Amino acid sequence: xxxxxxxxxxxxxxxxxxxxxxxxxxxxxxxxxxxxxxxxxxxxxxxxxxxxxxxxxxxxxxxxxxxxxxxxxxxxxxxxxxxxxxxxxxxxxxxxxxxxxxxxxxxxxxxxxxxxxxxxxxxxxxxxxxxxxxxxxxxxxxxxxxxxxxxxxxxxxxxxxxxxxxxxxxxxxxxxxxxxxxxxxxxxxxxxxxxxxxxxxxxxxxxxxxxxxxxxxxxxxxxxxxxxxxxxxxxxxxxxxxxxxxxxxxxxxxxxxxxxxxxxxxxxxxxxxxxxxxxxxxxxxxxxxxxxxxxxxxxxxxxxxxxxxxxxxxxxxxxxxxxxxxxxxxxxxxxxxxxxxxxxxxxxxxxxxxxxxxxxxxxxxxxxxxxxxxxxxxxxxxxxxxxxxxxxxxxxxxxxxxxxxxxxxxxxxxxxxxxxxxxxxxxxxxxxxxxxxxxxxxxxxxxxxxxxxxxxxxxxxxxxxxxxxxx
Ligand SMILES: Cc1cc2nc3c(=O)[nH]c(=O)nc-3n(C[C@H](O)[C@H](O)[C@H](O)COP(=O)(O)OP(=O)(O)OC[C@H]3O[C@@H](n4cnc5c(N)ncnc54)[C@H](O)[C@@H]3O)c2cc1C
Numbered sequence: 001x002x003x004x005x006x007x008x009x010x011x012x013x014x015x016x017x018x019x020x021x022x023x024x025x026x027x028x029x030x031x032x033x034x035x036x037x038x039x040x041x042x043x044x045x046x047x048x049x050x051x052x053x054x055x056x057x058x059x060x061x062x063x064x065x066x067x068x069x070x071x072x073x074x075x076x077x078x079x080x081x082x083x084x085x086x087x088x089x090x091x092x093x094x095x096x097x098x099x100x101x102x103x104x105x106x107x108x109x110x111x112x113x114x115x116x117x118x119x120x121x122x123x124x125x126x127x128x129x130x131x132x133x134x135x136x137x138x139x140x141x142x143x144x145x146x147x148x149x150x151x152x153x154x155x156x157x158x159x160x161x162x163x164x165x166x167x168x169x170x171x172x173x174x175x176x177x178x179x180x181x182x183x184x185x186x187x188x189x190x191x192x193x194x195x196x197x198x199x200x201x202x203x204x205x206x207x208x209x210x211x212x213x214x215x216x217x218x219x220x221x222x223x224x225x226x227x228x229x230x231x232x233x234x235x236x237x238x239x240x241x242x243x244x245x246x247x248x249x250x251x252x253x254x255x256x257x258x259x260x261x262x263x264x265x266x267x268x269x270x271x272x273x274x275x276x277x278x279x280x281x282x283x284x285x286x287x288x289x290x291x292x293x294x295x296x297x298x299x300x301x302x303x304x305x306x307x308x309x310x311x312x313x314x315x316x317x318x319x320x321x322x323x324x325x326x327x328x329x330x331x332x333x334x335x336x337x338x339x340x341x342x343x344x345x346x347x348x349x350x351x352x353x354x355x356x357x358x359x360x361x362x363x364x365x366x367x368x369x370x371x372x373x374x375x376x377x378x379x380x381x382x383x384x385x386x387x388x389x390x391x392x393x394x395x396x397x398x399x400x401x402x403x404x405x406x407x408x409x410x411x412x413x414x415x416x417x418x419x420x421x422x423x424x425x426x427x428x429x430x431x432x433x434x435x436x437x438x439x440x441x442x443x444x445x446x447x448x449x450x451x452x453x454x455x456x457x458x459x460x461x462x463x464x465x466x467x468x469x470x471x
Contacts, residue, residue: 003089008065009045012091015057020097022046031072031092032084035139036341039080039434042088043070048097052172052180052211058093059209059464060178068467069093071205073147074118076139078350079433081204081469082147090467093209095146102212104129109217110169110186115146115210122215131217134161134253138334146210152202154429156333159385160253160289161218163429165201170214173200176207176460186214199455204431205466207459219291221253225301226287226326227319230280234259234359236313237284241355241385243308244286248300254287255385256333257358261394262381263332269342272332275318285333287326336381336390345401346376346394347411351419352428355387361422362389368414369393373407388428391415416443432470440470 013021022028023045032041049055062069068090072082084090095116102112106129113122119140126133135148137155147153149171153164161167170185183197200208231237237257244252260281266272288297301319308314320326340346353361366378375396382390393411395404416426416439426439441449452471456463 004044004067004091008061008067011061012045012047012058015061016047016049016054020048020050020054022048028092031075031094034078034080034083035076036078039083041070041084041086041090043084043090043092044088046092046094048094050097052098052174055093055098055174055209055211056178056180058091059174059176062091062464063177063462066462066464067091068464069209070466071095071146071150071209073116073144073150074139074142075147076143077147077151077204077433078430079427079435081151081431081433081466085468095144095209095211098211099144101125104131104217105186106131106217108186110214111217112170112184112186112212112214113145114212115144115149117145119143119145119148126217127220129217130220132220133167133215133217135164135167138337145213145215149201149210149213150203150205151431152429154383154386154388156254156256156287156383158383158388159255160250165198167216168197168201168213169216171197171200171210172212173197173208173210176462176465180211181208184212184214199459202431204433204470206456206470207465209465221289221291222293223290223295223297224287224326225297225319226285226329227301227317228275228329228332229284229286229305229314230276230278230316231282231284232312232315234282234362236308237282237384238355238358239311239313240284240286240304240308243304243313244288244301247304247307248288248297251288251290251295251297251300252286252385253289254285254383256285256382257384257389258283258285258333258336258381259379261377261379262336265339265343265379266332266335269339270331270335272328272335276316278316280315285329333381340379340392340394344395344397346379346392346404347408347415349389349391349393349412349415350428350430351389351391351415351424351426352387353389353419353422353424355384357422357424358384358387358389361418361424362391365391365415365418368418369411372410372414375399376404376408376411383429386428387424434469437468437470 098116
């Protein structure tokens with residue numbers, strides 16, 4: 001990578017114009033730190049282009065001069081992918097000014113948006129056209145659709161609608177040599193060779209900069225039921241999910257697991273309280289939706305409860321009787337990433353295994369972690385309807401973080417080895433970035449790694465696009 005001399009900085013500023021760059025160190029600061037303050041980098045220049053042509057000009061200049069580029073969306077990523085290194089030899093392209101909704105085609109059930117649109121604004125624009133854009137996650141008020149597609153974000157509705165990459169029909173991307181790949185098609189069928197857009201979905205800005213996307217829309221839900229269910233055991237969770245899928249005709253949109261420790265720390269740090277009078281140990285937050293007004297989801301939920309109380313899986317449940325009660329139940333799940341940090345934090349893992357293996361995976365990992373360090377508390381929650389477990393090995397309150405980290409050095413290996421035994425993934429939805437580069441080298445097969453590196457080398461010949469991230 002080349003040091004960025006003042007002449008290049010001058011030319012880059014000239015491309016975007018005086019209102020679209022930041023070179024003041026203080027103002028650059030929020031762009032070079034991630035949301036939880038875990039990654040810190042540096043850059044001499046943040047560019048905020050306002051058109052695809054502008055992005056293309058910037059990238060061409062950087063490619064010709066071997067200058068590294070870090071694309072950034074809402075900067076809510078959790079693996080350091082959108083933060084520059086501390087070399088000072090990379091410029092940062094923030095997509096925040098490319099935030100237009102270009103088109104909504106309600107009959108085709110599609111919308112075309114610029115990459116810098118905030119996710120909640122994409123949802124709102126779809127809603128105003130009487131359509132649903134179903135991607136939904138805790139960071140939706142600040143993450144951008146370009147970031148969501150680049151990380152293949154998951155979230156709470158994957159069970160029904162799939163990950164971000166399943167919600168895309170077309171893409172426009174500026175490639176690492178500055179060429180614009182225009183794949184903005186609104187087609188549901190197009191078998192004309194390789195599906196090129198898939199290369200950029202989930203590649204964390206290492207193969208190009210996504211500038212626009214055609215997204216799939218769906219009918220708005222007309223009926224919805226939200227319930228917090230107390231389960232007799234962890235093993236009961238996949239059994240309840242399976243019954244819900246059968247009895248509701250797959251009208252289940254979300255199935256989020258939380259354990260007792262989650263409810264305890266929510267009660268300590270928020271005004272949210274356990275809605276049950278008894279202290280249960282396992283919970284599922286369940287949401288059913290249908291675009292049919294006559295779907296009778298409440299009745300279907302009751303029928304499922306009858307079956308699952310009879311087979312001993314469900315012991316109690318509260319069903320939201322208003323939108324505000326449903327919001328309160330969701331708040332419990334959504335506050336967890338913040339609340340475990342308030343509790344003191346710990347080691348966090350974003351693992352996926354087959355849904356049917358989730359209980360065995362959690363039980364085995366908990367046992368092995370506790371054997372290795374007996375003072376830690378395990379906290380588990382997550383989108384387990386998709387087999388995605390957020391497993392947190394919490395630091396005890398009276399131990400300082402440095403001591404905790406030095407005494408728990410082998411916990412990561414335990415977790416990733418255990419996930420591998422279940423043929424699981426070491427990063428279910430947060431990606432690789434810089435945080436999980438080593439794991440990629442260890443847990444991907446030689447063939448997969450070699451294919452990834454070949455693709456990277458052939459598309460980004462000078463290795464300028466988000467260098468040293470992922471591969
Ligand atoms: C409270 C909270 C809850 C979260 N919940 C979830 C969840 O449920 N599911 C989930 O999957 N994630 C979740 N995340 C993680 C994060 O929100 C997602 O990864 C999100 O998709 C990142 O979007 P962003 O716009 O913030 O991207 P950034 O953080 O800015 O960037 C992420 C990566 O994408 C690249 N990138 C960004 N924009 C572009 C572009 N236009 N073109 C090319 N590359 C680009 C960056 O270089 C970087 O590698 C959560 C985070 C927080 C803080």
